[in-house]
Amino acid sequence: MQTADRPGLSDLTNLVSISATTAARNPQAVYGALRERWGFVAPVELEPGIHAWLVLGHQEICQVVRNEQLFSRDPNNWRLYAEGVVAPDSGLGPMMFPRDNAYFSDGDRHRRLRAPIDESLAGLDEHRMARFIRATCTDLIRRFGDQGTADLVSDYAAVVPMLTVAGLFGIDRDQGEQLRQGLIALFSSAAESQEPAQMVERILTNAMASRRAAPGDDLTTAFLRHANLRDDAEIQQSIVLMISAGYETTTSWIAQTLRLMLADARFAGRLRGGRLGLDDALDEVLWLDPPMSNMPARYALVDCTIGGMPVKRGDALILGLSAANNDPRVHTDDSWLEVGNRSHLAWSAGPHACPAQRAGRMITRIAVDTALHQLHDVELAIPAEEIVLLPSPWTRCPASLPVRFTPSGPVDQQTVRRAFR
Ligand code: HEM
Numbered sequence: 287m288q289t290a291d292r293p294g295l296s297d298l299t300n301l302v303s304i305s306a307t308t309a310a311r312n313p314q315a316v317y318g319a320l321r322e323r324w325g326f327v328a329p330v331e332l333e334p335g336i337h338a339w340l341v342l343g344h345q346e347i348c349q350v351v352r353n354e355q356l357f358s359r360d361p362n363n364w365r366l367y368a369e370g371v372v373a374p375d376s377g378l379g380p381m382m383f384p385r386d387n388a389y390f391s392d393g394d395r396h397r398r399l400r401a402p403i404d405e406s407l408a409g410l411d412e413h414r415m416a417r418f419i420r421a422t423c424t425d426l427i428r429r430f431g432d433q434g435t436a437d438l439v440s441d442y443a444a445v446v447p448m449l450t451v452a453g454l455f456g457i458d459r460d461q462g463e464q465l466r467q468g469l470i471a472l473f474s475s476a477a478e479s480q481e482p483a484q485m486v487e488r489i490l491t492n493a494m495a496s497r498r499a500a501p502g503d504d505l506t507t508a509f510l511r512h513a514n515l516r517d518d519a520e521i522q523q524s525i526v527l528m529i530s531a532g533y534e535t536t537t538s539w540i541a542q543t544l545r546l547m548l549a550d551a552r553f554a555g556r557l558r559g560g561r562l563g564l565d566d567a568l569d570e571v572l573w574l575d576p577p578m579s580n581m582p583a584r585y586a587l588v589d590c591t592i593g594g595m596p597v598k599r600g601d602a603l604i605l606g607l608s609a610a611n612n613d614p615r616v617h618t619d620d621s622w623l624e625v626g627n628r629s630h631l632a633w634s635a636g637p638h639a640c641p642a643q644r645a646g647r648m649i650t651r652i653a654v655d656t657a658l659h660q661l662h663d664v665e666l667a668i669p670a671e672e673i674v675l676l677p678s679p680w681t682r683c684p685a686s687l688p689v690r691f692t693p694s695g696p697v698d699q700q701t702v703r704r705a706f707r
Contacts, residue, residue, distance in 0.1 A: 301331040304679045317609035327593030338602040342609040344616045346593045351636035357584035364585045365600025380473040387527040406508035423656035434693035437686045446653045447536035456504035538577035538683035539650045549670035576632035579608040664691040
C-alpha cells in the first residue's frame with residue numbers, strides 16, 4: 287500500500303494503550319512488539335478514542351524535535367484538543383493542555399522565554415547548590431533515620447527535588463513543602479482548582495515581593511532582573527514551570543536508581559565492586575529506564591511522512607524516549623563501548639531539550655549518594671517483585687520503596703544547621 291493510501295490515525299482500531307508500555311514489567315518487550323508490527327512510528331491510544339503516534343526510533347525522534355517548522359510544541363495545534371474531542375477534565379490535561387510558558391511555545395516566543403531559564407541556571411553557584419542539596423537530604427533522613435524503616439519514595443525521592451528546586455528560588459523549606467502540595471493538587475487534575483492555585487500564587491507572589499525588596503543570589507532575583515520576562519505573570523509561570531518540570535522527572539530518576547541498587551543484585555554488586563561509578567550507574571538508568579519514558583508531545587503542522595507513517599496536520603506525536611534509547615540501531619554488542627556513552631534521549635534533544643541537565647544530575651547524584659551513605663545496611667523491606675509503579679502513561683516511577691536499615695542515633699541538630707550554611 288502507498289503511504290498516501292494508508293488509513294489515517296483516527297481510522298485505526300484495536301490500538302495498544304500507551305499505558306501498556308509504562309505498566310509492563312518489561313516495557314522493551316511492548317515497544318519491541320510495536321516496532322515489529324508498525325516500524326519506528328506506531329499508532330497508540332492515549333485514552334479511549336484519543337489516538338497519537340508513538341515515535342520509537344532514535345533518529346525519528348531527533349527528526350521530530352529538531353524540526354520546529356513541521357512539529358509544534360503548542361497544543362493549540364492538536365486537532366483533537368482544538369475540536370474539543372479531548373474532555374476538559376481528561377487525565378492528559380496536566381501534560382498536554384496549553385499553559386503560558388516556554389514549554390508550550392515555539393520559535394521566537396520559546397527563545398524569549400527559554401533564555402532566562404538557561405541563563406539563570408548557568409549562573410548558579412554549584413558549590414553552594416551542592417551543599418544545599420546535601421543538607422536537604424541529610425535533614426530529610428534525620429526525620430526517619432532513628433526509626434529503622436522508611437518509604438524512600440514518599441519520605442525522600444518525592445520530596446528532595448521540590449525542596450531543592452524551590453530552594454534555588456529562595457523559597458524556604460516550609461513554603462517549599464506547601465508549594466509541593468499545591469502543585470501536586472494543581473497538576474493532578476486538569477480541571478481548574480481554585481484553592482491550590484491560590485496557594486501557589488500566594489507563595490510565589492511573596493517570594494517575588496521579598497526578592498524585589500531584598501535581591502538575593504537566587505533564581506527569583508535572576509528572573510525579576512531579566513528583560514525577556516515582561517510582567518509578574520510571566521515570571522510566575524516560569525517559576526512554576528521550572529519547579530514542576532523538575533519534580534516528577536528527578537523523583538523518578540532518584541527512585542529508579544535506588545530501586546535498581548536495592549533490588550538488582552547485579553547492579554548493586556557492580557557499583558559496590560567499583561566497576562561502575564555512581565555517574566555510570568545514573569547513566570545506565572537514563573539509558574534503560576529514563577525518567578520520562580514517553581514524553582508528550584509535538585503536533586504536526588503539515589501532512590508528512592515519518593518512519594513511513596502518514597502523519598496528518600494536527601496529529602499528536604509522543605516521544606518514546608525509553609524505546610528510542612533501546613533502539614537496536616544505536617547499540618553495539620560490546621558493553622565496554624557503552625560506558626561513557628551519553629547519546630541517549632532521556633533529556634530529549636533540539637530547542638526544548640531539558641535545560642537543567644547539570645542541576646538534575648547534581649540533585650539526583652547527591653540524593654542517591656547521601657541515602658546510600660547515611661542509611662546503614664539499607665535493604666528492601668518487601669520482595670523486589672512486589673514493588674508497584676505509579677500509574678502513568680509517561681513515567682515508570684515506583685509508587686513506594688519500603689526499606690529497613692540500622693537506626694541511627696539522634697543526630698546533632700548543630701550538624702544539620704551547619705550543613706545548611
Ligand atoms: C533530573 C531529571 C530530569 C529529566 C530526565 C528531565 C527531562 C526533560 C525532558 C525530556 C524535557 C522535555 C524536552 C522536550 O519536550 O523535547 C524537559 C524539559 C524541561 N525541563 Fe527537565 N528533566 C529533568 C530535571 C529537570 C529539573 C531539575 C528542572 C528544573 C530545575 C527541569 C526543567 C525543565 C524545563 C524548564 C523544561 C522545558 C524546556 C523547554 O521547553 O524549553 N528539568 N526535561
